[in-house]
Amino acid sequence: xxxxxxxxxxxxxxxxxxxxxxxxxxxxxxxxxxxxxxxxxxxxxxxxxxxxxxxxxxxxxxxxxxxxxxxxxxxxxxxxxxxxxxxxxxxxxxxxxxxxxxxxxxxxxxxxxxxxxxxxxxxxxxxxxxxxxxxxxxxxxxxxxxxxxxxxxxxxxxxxxxxxxxxxxxxxxxxxxxxxxxxxxxxxxxxxxxxxxxxxxxxxxxxxxxxxxxxxxxxxxxxxxxxxxxxxxxxxxxxxxxxxxxxxx
Numbered sequence: 001x002x003x004x005x006x007x008x009x010x011x012x013x014x015x016x017x018x019x020x021x022x023x024x025x026x027x028x029x030x031x032x033x034x035x036x037x038x039x040x041x042x043x044x045x046x047x048x049x050x051x052x053x054x055x056x057x058x059x060x061x062x063x064x065x066x067x068x069x070x071x072x073x074x075x076x077x078x079x080x081x082x083x084x085x086x087x088x089x090x091x092x093x094x095x096x097x098x099x100x101x102x103x104x105x106x107x108x109x110x111x112x113x114x115x116x117x118x119x120x121x122x123x124x125x126x127x128x129x130x131x132x133x134x135x136x137x138x139x140x141x142x143x144x145x146x147x148x149x150x151x152x153x154x155x156x157x158x159x160x161x162x163x164x165x166x167x168x169x170x171x172x173x174x175x176x177x178x179x180x181x182x183x184x185x186x187x188x189x190x191x192x193x194x195x196x197x198x199x200x201x202x203x204x205x206x207x208x209x210x211x212x213x214x215x216x217x218x219x220x221x222x223x224x225x226x227x228x229x230x231x232x233x234x235x236x237x238x239x240x241x242x243x244x245x246x247x248x249x
Contacts, residue, residue, distance in 0.1 A: 018048045060125040066133045067168075070118040081111055081235035088116070091229065094124055096195055097164050102228035103197045106204070110237025113199040117166045120197065129163035136170040136183065136198075143182045160189040164197065171202035171210050180211035184220045191223055198224055 011020035105113040146152040
């Protein structure tokens, strides 16, 4: 055997970082009969598997593009609007993604829409799913730029393959008919096959304040709400409550 071909060297060449670091120590333990060969192998490769799993989770979370990292266990469920309190236990199973169902979170600002959407997205990343987080204004800008640079087809191919896409802040910025059509066409790529979460501060009857074309608005609502969870997030602003508490102190 080539002298270089030590267990540690081989592990390093194969990218088994944990095994390469710990194998000498593990073999010493084996020599002292503190463990069996089978136990040593299982322990080393279990730890290597967990290391790779954690790295993959971090990578998926990073590439998803979350503006802030928010987790389900950080949510004060007592402060959530009633509609979300009732449905969150079902949503956090992530079955809605496996069933290719959408979620629309609508309500006034500060009630936890983005926090919940982000937390569900991060959990999806942790469970091995691919996620994209984007604001609607940013998405429209990106579509226009890709169309101008003739890379729209590549963007569309990526967009329709994500297990979950989170479109945040629909309704904060108005868009013209062209932008509305681009958004509709883009979201239609995921219809029936993948899951999308939309957060908005506007009830459906007010979406024509953002997109002036009533026919397009009706088509967009129909496409997004098909088989969707529609969650009323109207309630007292959590951020405002926190501000008032700080001011009292």
